[in-house]
Amino acid sequence: MILTTGGTGYIGSHTVVELQKAGFEVLIIDNLSNSNAEIIDRIEQITGIRPFFELLDLKNKEKTFDLFKKYPKIEAVVHFAASKAVGESVQKPLMYYENNIGSLLNILQAMEKYHCLHFVFSSSCTVYGQPDILPVTEKSIRQPAESPYGNTKMISEDIIKDFAVSNKSFQAIALRYFNPIGAHESGLIGELPNGIPNNLVPFVTQTAFGLRPKLSIFGNDYNTPDGSCIRDYINVVDLAQAHVVAIKRLLDNKNKNNFEFFNIGTGKGISVLEIVKTFEKVTDLKLNYEIIGRRIGDIEKIWAETSLANEELGWKAQRNLEETLLSAWNWECNYRKTN
Numbered sequence: 001m002i003l004t005t006g007g008t009g010y011i012g013s014h015t016v017v018e019l020q021k022a023g024f025e026v027l028i029i030d031n032l033s034n035s036n037a038e039i040i041d042r043i044e045q046i047t048g049i050r051p052f053f054e055l056l057d058l059k060n061k062e063k064t065f066d067l068f069k070k071y072p073k074i075e076a077v078v079h080f081a082a083s084k085a086v087g088e089s090v091q092k093p094l095m096y097y098e099n100n101i102g103s104l105l106n107i108l109q110a111m112e113k114y115h116c117l118h119f120v121f122s123s124s125c126t127v128y129g130q131p132d133i134l135p136v137t138e139k140s141i142r143q144p145a146e147s148p149y150g151n152t153k154m155i156s157e158d159i160i161k162d163f164a165v166s167n168k169s170f171q172a173i174a175l176r177y178f179n180p181i182g183a184h185e186s187g188l189i190g191e192l193p194n195g196i197p198n199n200l201v202p203f204v205t206q207t208a209f210g211l212r213p214k215l216s217i218f219g220n221d222y223n224t225p226d227g228s229c230i231r232d233y234i235n236v237v238d239l240a241q242a243h244v245v246a247i248k249r250l251l252d253n254k255n256k257n258n259f260e261f262f263n264i265g266t267g268k269g270i271s272v273l274e275i276v277k278t279f280e281k282v283t284d285l286k287l288n289y290e291i292i293g294r295r296i297g298d299i300e301k302i303w304a305e306t307s308l309a310n311e312e313l314g315w316k317a318q319r320n321l322e323e324t325l326l327s328a329w330n331w332e333c334n335y336r337k338t339n
């Protein structure tokens with residue numbers, strides 16, 4: 001049995017589907033602070049299997065320990081549960097440290113006590129800041145975090161590293177996600193931001209659907225070919241599949257180190273304007289947008305070197321930008337029509 005913390009969230013729910021498709025039994029825990037229990041029905045609709053579910057806040061140490069007592073079959077943990085809004089983390093840093101670091105400590109302590117020692121962690125390319133050399137490899141140096149959220153990812157990696165040094169039986173993989181976008185092809189699960197989206201693609205799809213009057217593009221005076229920022233946009237199903245191969249690598253003892261890191265991206269840099277143009281092309285819609293000033297804290301450009309994940313995990317992004325943006329649009333339309 002694989003425990004997925006935050007398994008009803010955006011990346012978590014897609015990973016649960018892929019884990020089930022790969023034959024794993026899955027237990028989800030979530031406090032539903034930023035997701036909905038209905039996702040469990042939708043996962044069941046997609047896979048035909050209902051995952052186990054426990055409503056649990058990982059900040060509750062006693063209940064986290066009790067969970068491992070109740071489910072002695074847990075053999076690995078994929079840890080998604082975390083707060084993830086960069087701007088909010090600047091306003092509420094203590095809440096972010098408590099949620100993201102406190103929860104990590106509790107789950108690791110419970111795992112140690114119950115001898116469940118396989119761990120996959122959701123990290124982020126945010127740890128690289130603005131790299132001098134592109135694409136970034138796993139060896140690129142980490143830069144001081146720009147926000148408390150980013151800092152929780154740095155600190156979490158360090159905590160996992162220290163624990164891995166102290167306990168050689170503990171086996172962990174951190175996946176450094178680039179920019180996850182898109183949705184499951186069924187249109188039943190996808191990204192559902194709370195309130196006004198911070199991220200580009202949900203803002204694009206909500207604008208196209210008429211929920212927002214206009215997309216603001218933050219800056220066209222960057223040192224990039226069209227002046228807008230560049231990111232590495234990774235399809236969420238491809239990303240979910242990276243977790244499945246990471247889990248298999250740990251369970252099959254194929255890892256070379258007891259704490260490994262992998263970049264999970266496409267290896268291709270795409271600009272904000274390219275996202276808009278590609279979205280317009282695949283949907284045959286015109287998007288209302290304007291170019292405004294830069295957003296504070298934005299990185300100019302980043303994309304991943306993915307050969308380590310290709311070679312070691314045998315994983316490579318499969319889905320192209322066109323189908324990924326179409327899947328995001330399909331999800332937005334499906335969700336709005338039924339909710």
Ligand code: UDP
Binds near residue numbers: 216219231272
């Ligand atoms: N972006 C934008 N308008 C928006 C949201 C985002 O122009 O309403 C740009 C943002 O400046 C960045 C890119 O889209 O260059 C991706 O932003 P997102 O917040 O999705 O991801 P992150 O900045 O964390 O990589």
